[in-house]
Amino acid sequence: MTGLSVAASAAIVSAAGLHRIMHERRSIRRYRADPVGRDVLDRLFLSAAMAPSAHNRQPWRYLVVEDAAEKQALARAMGERLDADRRRDGDAADAIARDVARSYARITGAPVVILVCLTLEEADVYPDGARAQAEFLMAVQSTAMATQNLLLGAHAEGLAACWMCAPLFCADVVRASLDVPAHWQPQGLVTLGVAADQGRDRPRKPLPAFVRYMSEPHAT
Numbered sequence: 001m002t003g004l005s006v007a008a009s010a011a012i013v014s015a016a017g018l019h020r021i022m023h024e025r026r027s028i029r030r031y032r033a034d035p036v037g038r039d040v041l042d043r044l045f046l047s048a049a050m051a052p053s054a055h056n057r058q059p060w061r062y063l064v065v066e067d068a069a070e071k072q073a074l075a076r077a078m079g080e081r082l083d084a085d086r087r088r089d090g091d092a093a094d095a096i097a098r099d100v101a102r103s104y105a106r107i108t109g110a111p112v113v114i115l116v117c118l119t120l121e122e123a124d125v126y127p128d129g130a131r132a133q134a135e136f137l138m139a140v141q142s143t144a145m146a147t148q149n150l151l152l153g154a155h156a157e158g159l160a161a162c163w164m165c166a167p168l169f170c171a172d173v174v175r176a177s178l179d180v181p182a183h184w185q186p187q188g189l190v191t192l193g194v195a196a197d198q199g200r201d202r203p204r205k206p207l208p209a210f211v212r213y214m215s216e217p218h219a220t
């Protein structure tokens with residue numbers, strides 16, 4: 001056992017059930033005010049941690065923000081950086097204002113905001129840039145896999161979530177706003193809660209667009 005309660009692990013998920021969870025999950029960006037219990041959050045993180053990771057170093061780290069004032073301060077600081085960056089890009093003021101307001105609403109409107117980070121504290125150290133980059137990418141890949149577990153687990157729990165990439169663009173702002181441990185590198189935010197809408201169906205590419213079999217199918 002890895003921390004799941006007997007009750008939680010007793011539900012055997014069939015292949016069809018698991019595929020259904022993967023197919024049904026949607027990014028949801030608006031939430032009801034209902035809080036999310038710590039028991040549910042712990043289950044999600046324990047399942048996240050069952051993801052494979054390079055050398056089993058488990059580089060993912062999660063900072064959970066539930067306090068309204070902390071979410072507001074984070075959203076405000078991120079919005080200010082977005083505003084400054086977009087002004088420098090020469091974007092229209094009303095379009096910038098809309099995006100800043102939307103980002104603020106998403107972060108402050110989510111009962112739970114999870115800062116997704118990675119750490120290289122336990123990563124192998126190489127003298128050359130190419131291998132150091134590969135080691136870093138393995139940590140990114142492992143952290144993404146863990147976070148996908150979290151997103152699927154959330155859906156299976158009847159919750160909704162959405163990954164936001166913004167912290168990648170303003171890691172210093174996120175650090176200044178939240179008490180992020182020094183070795184934790186911000187990768188994204190996951191907003192989490194009970195869905196206030198159904199989201200949108202985003203079409204996926206057909207199989208031949210992204211899979212190429214190197215040989216003919218085996219006779220069955």
Ligand SMILES: Cc1cc2nc3c(=O)[nH]c(=O)nc-3n(C[C@H](O)[C@H](O)[C@H](O)COP(=O)(O)O)c2cc1C
Nearest residue numbers: 025026027028029162163164165166188199200202
């Ligand atoms: C790495 C990553 C970054 C993302 N960043 C954002 C984001 O900043 N804002 C947002 O609304 N959605 C973001 N998304 C969600 C995608 O837009 C969404 O997954 C995609 O459109 C497919 O929709 P679905 O998740 O509902 O199937 C991100 C997803 C990933 C994996």
